Amino acid sequence: MPWTIPNLLLHDGRCRCQTQRSLGFKKVWVYCSNPDCHHNAGLDVEHLPDEVTFNDLQPGMVCTACGHRGADVRTA
Numbered sequence: 001m002p003w004t005i006p007n008l009l010l011h012d013g014r015c016r017c018q019t020q021r022s023l024g025f026k027k028v029w030v031y032c033s034n035p036d037c038h039h040n041a042g043l044d045v046e047h048l049p050d051e052v053t054f055n056d057l058q059p060g061m062v063c064t065a066c067g068h069r070g071a072d073v074r075t076a
């Protein structure tokens, strides 16, 4: 698991993990925001609290490939 849950940040405040799950998504894709890296990985959102949003998660994510802080979270 390249991304740790406490560091994960999701995208926009309206996009809740609960919403993701209700749409059938069990994973989101996390992309390093370092343009020289672009490491990406799937992250399991099944066990995150319903009220956690992409926006909560995104800024605190730390890339395990390059150490960059901050990542993009996408559903596909």
Ligand SMILES: [Zn+2]
Pocket: 032, 033, 034, 037, 038, 039, 063, 064, 065, 066, 067, 068
């Ligand atoms: Zn990176």
